[in-house]
Amino acid sequence: ASIPLAEFEKIESTLSITVVGASGDLAKKKIFPALFALFYEDCLPEDFSVFGYARTKLTDEELRNMISQTLTCRIDKKENCEDKMDQFLKRCFYQSGQYNSEEHFAELDSKLKEKEAGKLSNRLFYLSIPPNIFVDVVRCASLRASSANGWTRVIVEKPFGRDAESSGDLTRSFKKYLTEDQIFRIDHYLGKELVENLSVLRFSNLVFEPLWSRNYIRNVQFIFSEDFGTEGRGGYFDNYGIIRDIMQNHLLQILALFAMETPVSLDAEDIRNEKVKVLRSMKPLLLEDVIVGQYKGHSKGGKSYPAYTDDPTVPKGSLTPTFAAAALFINNARWDGVPFLMKAGKALHTKRAEIRVQFRHVPGNLFKRNFGTDLDKATNELVLRVQPDEAIYLRINNKVPGLGMRLDRSDLNLLYRARYPREIPDAYERLLLDAIEGERRLFIRSDELDAAWALFTPLLRDLEEKKIVPELYPYGSRGPVGAHYLAAKYNVRWGDLSGEDS
Amino acid sequence: ASIPLAEFEKIESTLSITVVGASGDLAKKKIFPALFALFYEDCLPEDFSVFGYARTKLTDEELRNMISQTLTCRIDKKENCEDKMDQFLKRCFYQSGQYNSEEHFAELDSKLKEKEAGKLSNRLFYLSIPPNIFVDVVRCASLRASSANGWTRVIVEKPFGRDAESSGDLTRSFKKYLTEDQIFRIDHYLGKELVENLSVLRFSNLVFEPLWSRNYIRNVQFIFSEDFGTEGRGGYFDNYGIIRDIMQNHLLQILALFAMETPVSLDAEDIRNEKVKVLRSMKPLLLEDVIVGQYKGHSKGGKSYPAYTDDPTVPKGSLTPTFAAAALFINNARWDGVPFLMKAGKALHTKRAEIRVQFRHVPGNLFKRNFGTDLDKATNELVLRVQPDEAIYLRINNKVPGLGMRLDRSDLNLLYRARYPREIPDAYERLLLDAIEGERRLFIRSDELDAAWALFTPLLRDLEEKKIVPELYPYGSRGPVGAHYLAAKYNVRWGDLSGEDS
Amino acid sequence: ASIPLAEFEKIESTLSITVVGASGDLAKKKIFPALFALFYEDCLPEDFSVFGYARTKLTDEELRNMISQTLTCRIDKKENCEDKMDQFLKRCFYQSGQYNSEEHFAELDSKLKEKEAGKLSNRLFYLSIPPNIFVDVVRCASLRASSANGWTRVIVEKPFGRDAESSGDLTRSFKKYLTEDQIFRIDHYLGKELVENLSVLRFSNLVFEPLWSRNYIRNVQFIFSEDFGTEGRGGYFDNYGIIRDIMQNHLLQILALFAMETPVSLDAEDIRNEKVKVLRSMKPLLLEDVIVGQYKGHSKGGKSYPAYTDDPTVPKGSLTPTFAAAALFINNARWDGVPFLMKAGKALHTKRAEIRVQFRHVPGNLFKRNFGTDLDKATNELVLRVQPDEAIYLRINNKVPGLGMRLDRSDLNLLYRARYPREIPDAYERLLLDAIEGERRLFIRSDELDAAWALFTPLLRDLEEKKIVPELYPYGSRGPVGAHYLAAKYNVRWGDLSGEDS
Amino acid sequence: ASIPLAEFEKIESTLSITVVGASGDLAKKKIFPALFALFYEDCLPEDFSVFGYARTKLTDEELRNMISQTLTCRIDKKENCEDKMDQFLKRCFYQSGQYNSEEHFAELDSKLKEKEAGKLSNRLFYLSIPPNIFVDVVRCASLRASSANGWTRVIVEKPFGRDAESSGDLTRSFKKYLTEDQIFRIDHYLGKELVENLSVLRFSNLVFEPLWSRNYIRNVQFIFSEDFGTEGRGGYFDNYGIIRDIMQNHLLQILALFAMETPVSLDAEDIRNEKVKVLRSMKPLLLEDVIVGQYKGHSKGGKSYPAYTDDPTVPKGSLTPTFAAAALFINNARWDGVPFLMKAGKALHTKRAEIRVQFRHVPGNLFKRNFGTDLDKATNELVLRVQPDEAIYLRINNKVPGLGMRLDRSDLNLLYRARYPREIPDAYERLLLDAIEGERRLFIRSDELDAAWALFTPLLRDLEEKKIVPELYPYGSRGPVGAHYLAAKYNVRWGDLSGEDS
Known part of the structure; x- marks a missing residue:
């Protein structure tokens, strides 16, 4: 691990x-694969156990x-893989039980104690369960299976409620x-490599510093697309829709990292502040x-x-959006007037997640005539392409080599x-390791969550109350x-749909 | 040609x-190869002749x-090459004569007239001769072989004198x-592809605009190195030395293009203004x-x-520099305090010409601890690599993929x-074509030349009068x-000698 | 009051x-005068009482x-002053008691209840007492004299401890x-008019926005001077010294307001964040x-x-500083490298409190020759002159009217x-009113106080442990x-000691 | 004089x-009064004569x-005024003659020679005559009354033609x-004190540097108004109109000084470049x-x-504008998109000449609610008030002193x-002195004049050909x-007509 565990902790806890x-x-x-990968990379403490419940x-x-x-070894370190797998599996144990049974969690506690053998014990619970039983598990685990002398932490994944x-309520229950x-x-x-890199790019490169504001940036686009639909698993999705599933959390989190002011330090609390x-500087989303x-x-x-509504797990006549595009605005000194566009959808022509920053036109451009009228x-x-194939590229104009003066766009x-032929770790590895190490930078604080819901809740309510019918595609x-008309309203052109990229 | 010759001109002149x-x-x-290449690319007017004198x-x-x-065809257009060569050679003629004989030039005039056959005639003289006979040829050509009804132009190449x-004197004689x-x-x-591209990069890309000043740039380096010496041809060179041969013209011209303010248009006069x-804003160079x-x-x-002085064409004990490094300063609002370093040399370990722009440190860098102390x-x-292998790259810091937070420099x-697999035209093609078309952007105006000499003349005089002994390498x-100590004096580190590039 | 109390509150509480x-x-x-002034200005709720204890x-x-x-009426509203005073005094009551007696505070509680007559009651305690009894009073007031149905607030004034x-300890006790x-x-x-105005100037005037950073500001000076000494009242002062008395609180608070990033809103918590x-971005002060x-x-x-040590209330041989100057640095992107100088002293030649912002030199100044060499x-x-005679002025260079080109500095x-002939309210009025209204913007939060002490504590410890002898003046x-040498070390010249201002 | 004449020149010429x-x-x-003022101030060479012709x-x-x-003495130097007048008048001589008579100018030459007494002679001709005889006088003076051994200069005043x-033609004739x-x-x-000061303000004050561009400036207004009409002297005016009389020269010149890039030096040629x-970066004016x-x-x-057409010297039914307002645009990197508004008129409610620079709104203004909706x-x-009562003021927002947070605009x-109680010299003094000293900064070069006419000529032609009827006021x-509607078209509000200023 990059941040080595203290010797003490390694031995005694x-x-x-x-x-x-x-x-x-x-x-x-x-x-489980992420846990194995961490073990394989020597990122777990010496004395650890994995329990399934x-x-x-x-x-x-x-x-x-x-x-x-499902265990696999890193491409670039194949040797001893089998041995490592064996060692890992020997540390895995199972306890069955009801999710709302304090008694069963007390049984788990006994087993945990057995493995801990009286040492300082730290316990991490990963809640890979439906949201309706979050609170039950938290209650039982907290009351009956907390560590007596070390820390106890709980990892939960979205959905964190359906609205503000x-x-x-969920937060208060927790x-x-x-x-x-x-x-x-x-x-x-937040565990994706390029999202992690966002702060590094912004704050350790002087060349980006003057550019990162309304003076130079015309608009920013956060684009997420999947090339498959719900395919028979729409039951959960239909209850949430693409806005709750992707925008209000993933894309909004990336937007916040993109747009935030320089934090006073890289500590979790400072970044989350x-x-x-x-989020608090943004205008709540309007239906329009x-x-x-x-x-x-x-x-x-x-x-x-198939159509979305052909999915047998989806209710007939469902109005749940599988695609949404939105224009957001940050009403502060840095971003006043800059449209932040989001777009997320399923069953589209491509699979992709990226951030596109479009810069303003050069004022009084000497070269205007060389581009014709399509200044865009x-x-x-x-x-910043988050997936697939992580990449960063900067499109610049340059002269086409040769006689005469013809301009062209190339990519730096x-x-x-x-550049980095090693396999890039999965986001879950990073996040699990951070939770183990108590690094909270990539996790969402309660007030962040509140602010995020405050932005989207009025819109979600409107969509549902007015039974807005989605545009079919x-x-x-x-x-x-419709996504083009929305963009056009704010003088934006989606960057992912220009000829060169599609 | 990119700028098509008027139909009229094609036919009648x-x-x-x-x-x-x-x-x-x-x-x-x-x-001659450049003329053939222009012909091959259909850039010459229909009715043209080439004379050797x-x-x-x-x-x-x-x-x-x-x-x-020496004629060759462009890699990517091989077909009909032989035919084209034949056609070209048929248009080539020869006239022998003394360089200072008006009579012989009058003979040339007769031959020219014969080929021109009474049409509107434009005449271009390329002076590929030693500087001591420039004025003779200009006199003879002007008095006896000027076009009567079209334009007459003369191309000269350096050296344009030895000092201010x-x-x-030479200019006045011309x-x-x-x-x-x-x-x-x-x-x-000035005809090199990347030098031509310099203005495009600067003025058609908004992302470079805020960076191009003392606020963001720490220093700029203009580096020229050859990996061979004079090798028995040092006679001409010894009279000039590397400063006159490379710095005062090539590197200084590139510096001026790099550092100039936005011109009011891309017209030659505006750029040259x-x-x-x-050049006028710069401090004359001091020996120190x-x-x-x-x-x-x-x-x-x-x-x-061999040593330079082993070259039999070089005088014994010659003090002529084959290498020089200099720090220059532009005393205007944009560049006040920014060192512009130049370095040019023969018989070095590599062959290269490039511009390196080093940006300032990030203020209050959050990531300082991740770099250790070597902030440079x-x-x-x-x-901007001018040769070999034209390239542009921007070094940025990014996070090394993987767990933990380790930073690294990568290149955009x-x-x-x-990107452009076609052969890039030779600088001479561009310059000949421009001269034919009357495009003066890449040629040096008298006042530019004066300003350039004004900067270097005091230094050159000092070097010679004080018989400064060059450091042997x-x-x-x-x-x-010594080049490192000079750089260190202005807090600069040569970018071409860092581990990663050498 | 600008923020009118709700009608409800006026009547019922x-x-x-x-x-x-x-x-x-x-x-x-x-x-008491400030309370009267608030009453006179109709800023107090209808039903209020003032108790002395x-x-x-x-x-x-x-x-x-x-x-x-000590009551006086505002200059510009003299009428009915006597009546108003009478009305005010009728609302004033007294209760004597020991500061550490819960019993006596219970008596006070009875009296308060009597006046409150069963209405919703809000209670404000102003602790105008020595710090050693702060905790006693807080304990007694809190336990025995808190409001049962409204709010209870306590105002304390420095000193808030002697070090981190x-x-x-004090905060924990509170x-x-x-x-x-x-x-x-x-x-x-923080209640001074110009200090209040600081945020308005910075954030509502576009013209100051680009200037407010290391790119334009060369240094900032916070200057406080009194033209009298301790004059027989040095007992308290000697225990604290000028650094604790003025710098660590007043000047540092103004510095923080001056240098902070734009808050997300003008709410107290956002500003204090x-x-x-x-404060957290600053380097702790070093002795040097x-x-x-x-x-x-x-x-x-x-x-x-008299000398400070002539004051009979001051211990013989006291090393307590009555003057200090310090250079502070904020290690963030906005202020990296800009010296923030503070200077505070007693028994100086003038009485003054001001902020001086010195801007950088014009790069490549065309007019350099017109100023001679004294570019400073x-x-x-x-x-920004805080006192006396509040004023803002911007020194600019302009041409002296007349033939020829002679430059001069004038003040905008x-x-x-x-501009505002009305009397400016005393800082205490503003602060009392804010406390009554629950506006916390101008009060210091615990974490602010901690951060402030963290900066000064190592220095204060050093001064005392090393028994640093102050320079006599x-x-x-x-x-x-010595203050000049300290300034010179960072290329600063004190702005208040130049010829024109003294 | 600030720039002392060389000793040599004083004595020998x-x-x-x-x-x-x-x-x-x-x-x-x-x-004549300006010449006397220069004499009074010791700005003329020792040996001079003034001739009337x-x-x-x-x-x-x-x-x-x-x-x-019409001679008067400077307010602040009354003493010896009578003596000085006498001395001056003794140096004044008269020669009558026709303006197109070479012979009469030869007579003038004789008289000049007599006074010059064989010394090095410099001659300045001030053409205070109608434009139709400019060329005659220039011809006669040049051919018959030029200095043989010193310089000969000619001062002319507008009008310099009626169009491009x-x-x-006039320039070619000269x-x-x-x-x-x-x-x-x-x-x-250009000789006005504040116009002279414009370059000083811009280039010697760092605080204005970042503000002087489209990033901060919303619009610039050049306003000229007279509170009287032609009053019986409309003959000359009617032939030109307010656009030629004021805009195309005075206001455009000031605009150019205001908007130009930093010159390489303060030399006349550099400023005029x-x-x-x-001027070349501006779009020619359109009728709309x-x-x-x-x-x-x-x-x-x-x-x-009276109405303009009541003036007996004005042709009946004249369509000559006595008022005009125009929006101009500079299509370069600094000013792209910023409206430069001009307004000039006779017989208005006030007499005034000023430049008003309106800055942009603060982005994401924290204080928006404090201003209500009138963000303008x-x-x-x-x-910059050029006349009357030269002044510079910067309007800023500040907090109104007092409790609560109420904002207000005040002027720095x-x-x-x-500030400068001495009398400010008349523009003519400065210009005459500059002409004598060969300082060309404030005079208009031929290419400037061409560029200025190129902007206005299409408009003037349109106005005349289409017989545009002026709006009566x-x-x-x-x-x-109509001036308001023009301003509104570009989101501008005239600064001189807001309540506070009128």
Whole structure:
């Protein structure tokens, strides 16, 4: 680990990680593999155990079998992989129980104590379970399975409520059993490599410093698209919709990191203070600054793709948006008047997550005539591609080599894959490690969450009360055209749909 | 051609290009091939002739033979190359004569008239001859071989004198026979692709605009190095030395383009006005801001390399510098206090020409601890590599992918060869075409030349009067260490000698 | 009042202000007059009472007599003054008691209840007492005299401890009885008109925005001087010294307001968050960046002035500084490298408090020759004079009218007295009103106080442990010359000692 | 004089100033008094003579009588005034002659030679005559009365033609007899104290540097108004109109000085180079960006004021504008998009000439609610009042002293009269002295004049060809309301018509 655990802690203390909801998909695909990766990289303390907890009855061995199917070793360090896997699996244990049974958590506590063998014990609970049982588990774990002499931390993942009110309720319920310090709300997008890099880029490079404001930036775009639909798993999604699922958390978190003022230090509290300031400076979203869409069935090349409402797990006639675009504004000195556009959708033509920063036109441009009238094409653009293929590129105008004076746009380009051939760790690894180490930078504080919901709740209520019908768009298309009209309203052109990029 | 010749001109007028000094090296290696390349690219008017003029007696055929040996076709357009060469060579003619004989030039005039056949005739003279006969040729050509009804232009190449006085004399002599409009002083570095691109980069990209000043730039370096010595051809060089040969013209011209204010238009006069302003804002060079070097013999890997003074064409005990480094300052609002460093040398370890812009440190850097104490390594740098392998790259700090927070420098990179696979035209092509088309942007005006000499003349006089002994450096080395002390005096570190680049 | 009290509150609630330490000087000179002024201006709620509390035995009438001697009416509203005074005095009552007697405070509670007559009651305690009894009073008041149904607030004035440790102890003791919300730590300098105006100037005037950073500001000076010494009242002072008395609180608070980033709103918490950030960005003071002085006796014009140590209340051989100058640095992006100088002293030649902002030199100044070599005289300076005679002026260079080109410095000037002929309210009025209205902007939060002590405590410890001997300066002089050497070390020239201002 | 004449020149050379058109109004009211003031201030060389030349027959004595009636002494140096007047008058001589008679100028030459007595002679001709005889006088003076051994200079005042063509003709005619160096085209507005000060303010004060661009300036206004009409002297005016009389020269010159880039030095050629660049960067004026007006008769307070067309010297039905407002744009990097508004008129309610710089709104203003919705009132404004009562003031927002937070606009103010009690020299003094000393900074070069006419000529042609009828406005009013609509089109509010200033 980059921040080495103190020698003392390594020897004398013990860590147990309990994955609550161990038999679920996320646990299998992401959490256990991430824990193994951390172990493989020597990032876990010497004395640790991993517990699965779920209602299903399993033996330790059955859990280990289940886990072992998804473990992989880092591409670049293949050796001893099998040994490492064996060692890891030996540290995995299982406890079955109801999620609301204090008694069963007391049983878990006994098992934990057994492994801890009287040492200073730190306990991490990862809640990989549906939100309706969050509070039950927190209650039981806190009352019956807290560490007596070390720390106890709980990782939860979204959804954190459906609106300001339900989120507030959830927080208040948590706080009956946990302090703010013990709650680690994950937004796994904050663990992405390029999102982590955002602060480094901004604050350690002088060349970006003067550019990062309304004086130079014309608009900023946060774009998330998936090239598949709900595909038979729309039950959960339909209750939330794309705005709650992607925008209000992932994209808004990235926006806050992008737009925040320089923090006084890189400590978690200082960064989160600045993020809250950005969120509080924003205008709540209005219905007129949002458009929503839903994908419909589509046939292409002999293959046919289903509509969202064809998904059997989705209620007939559902109005839940599978696509949304929104224009947001930050009413502070740095960003006054700059549109921050968001766009998120399922079943689109591509899979992508990126930040696009479009710069202003050069005033009094000497070269205007060389570009013809489409000045939008001639402005600089900084693109941070979060996935796939992490990259940073800055589009600049340059002269085409050759006689005469013809201008062209080229990219000053940094493709991670080319520069850093090692595998990039999964976001879950980073986040788990941070939670173990008590580093809260990438987790969401209660007041951040409140501020985020405050922005989106009026809009969500409006959408639902007015039964706004989403604009249909074909599965695999570029989404509803309404997104263009929304952009045009603020003199923006989506950067991901220009000819060169698509 | 990018700027198409008017239809009228194509049909009714005729162009003759007379290469005076046709049997010389430059003519053979650069000028005739460049003329052929222009012809091959359809950039010459329909009706043109090329004349060689020199003292040697040659037939047209002999000239053609000589020329044909250096003609090549563009890599990416090989077809019909042979045909094109034949067509070109048929337009080449020869006239022998003395350089100071008006009579011989009158003979040339007759031949020219014959080819022009009464059409509107434009005449371009390229003076590929030693400077001591410039004025003779200008006189003869002007008095006896000027066009009667079209334009007459004369291209000259450096050296334009040895100091302010001799340069002034030369200009005054030219002006007896030619107007300013007729004189095209070539600095072939101005025809380099990346030098041409400099104005495009600066003035058509908003992202560079705020950076281009003392507020963000810590220093700028202009670096020229050759990996060979005079090698038996030091006779001309010894009379001039590296400062006159490279710095006072090539590097200073690039500096002026780099540092000038935004011109009111891209017209030649407007750009040259701004370049003159920069030169006039500079402090004349002092001896204490310059160091000079000379290469000495060196053996490496069983091979031995000669000293400069081993060159039989170089006078024994010559003090002529083959290397120089200098710190210059522009005393205006944009650049006050920013060191502009120049370095030029022969017989160094590498062949390279580049501009390096080192940006300031980030104030109050949050990430300071991540870099250790060597803050010079952590600043941003913009590099414009003029040759070899034209490229632009911007060094930025970013997070190394992986767990933990480790910073690293990467390049946002644009390598011309990768982006523009076509062959990049030689500087001479561009300059010849511009002279034909009357585009003066890349040629040096008299007042520019005066201002350039005003900066360097006191230094050159000092060096010679005080018989300053150059610091010896081994052939093939990185040059004299004095260059580092000079840089250190102004808190600069040469960017080309850091570990990563060498 | 500008922020009108809700109608409801005016009618139904009652306010009592208890001045603990009612017989002291501050109470008589500042607090009661300020309360009267608020009453006179209709800023107090309709139903209010003022209680004096002290150990002395007094009747209500005696208290009223005592108070009435210092009441004055605003210059510009003389009418009905006598009536108003009578009305005010009728609302004043007295209760004697020990400061550590819960019983006596219970008696006070009874009296308060009597006046409150069952209405919603808000209670404000003003602790005008020595710091050693702060905690006793807070305990007694909190336990026995808190409001049962309204708010209870306590105003305290410095000293808040002598160093980080004692200040932390005090805060912890307060927090046993009071929440952060109930504690109003006064720094009466924050109530000064020009200090209040500082945020308005910075954040509502675009012209100051680009200037407010290291790019334009060369240094900032915070200057406080008194033209009298301790004059027989040095007992308290000697225990603290000028650094604790003026710098660590008044000047540092003004510095924080001056230098803070734009807050997200003008709410108290947002402003105080930003102030804490500035304080946390500062380097703790080092001995080498401070000089201390002490005044010595002096005779002038037949009159003789005593030395500090001539004061009979001062211990013989006291090393307590009566003068100090310090250089502070804020290690953030805005202020990196800009010296913030402070200077505070007693028994100097003038009485003054001001902020002086010295701007950088014009780069590449065209007019350099017109100023001769003393470039320090030619830079712009913004002066905010806090007292006496509040004024803002901006020194600019302009051409002296007349033939020829001679430059001169003039002031763009705003003298409050000329522009706003009304009397400016005393700082205590503003602060009392804010405390009544729950406006915390001008009060110091615990974490601010901690950060402030963290900066000064190492220095104070050093001074005392190393028994640093202060440089002596004559009573009525401009202070020790050491202050000039300290300034010179950072290329600063004190703005208040140039010829034109003294 | 500030720039002392060389000792040599004082002793050995002689200066004669010939006022051609000596009996005219301008000569009597401005030129002779200005010459006397220069003499009084010891700014003239020791050996000088003043000649009057006109068609009227006068003796030297009659000229002296005529002159003496308008001579006055500087307020602050009254002593010896009578003596000085006598000395001055003794140096004044008269020569009558026709303006187109070479013979008469030869007679003048004889008289000049007589006074020059064989010394090195410098001759200045001031052409105080109608423009139709400019060329005649220049021809005669140049051919017959040029100095043989010193310099000969000619001062002319507008009008310099009526449009690009006639101005070009005039320049070409001048250049037949004079070099550019000998022509001194006066724009007496350039001699005004505050106009002179403009460059000092801009370039010697760092605080203005960042503000002087589109990033901070919302618009700039150049306002000229007279409170009287043509009053029986409209003959000349009617042929030109307010646009040619005031805008195309006075206001445009000031605009160019205001907006130019930093010159490389303060030398005349460098400043004039930059002014030409500004003019060349401007878009020619379109009819739609201009409104014209003409005053009509009006009765007020029992007094009646005539219409422009009531003036007997004005042709019936004249469409000549006596008022115009225009919006101009500078298409360069500094000013792209910033409206530069001009307004000039006769017979308005006030007499005034000023530059008003309105700054942008504060982005994300924290204080917005404190200003209500009229944000135009809350922005900063810099006013340079050229006449009457020279002053500079900067309007800033500040807090109104007192409890509560109420904002207000105050002025940081510099009133020349208060700061510099000495009389400010007349513009003519400065200009005459500069012409004598060869200082060309305040005179207009031929290419400047061409560029100025290029901007206005299309508009003037349009106005005349389309017979645009001016909007009538009452004598003594604030001018036509059309000026407001023009301003509103570019989101501007005239600064001189807000409540506070009128």
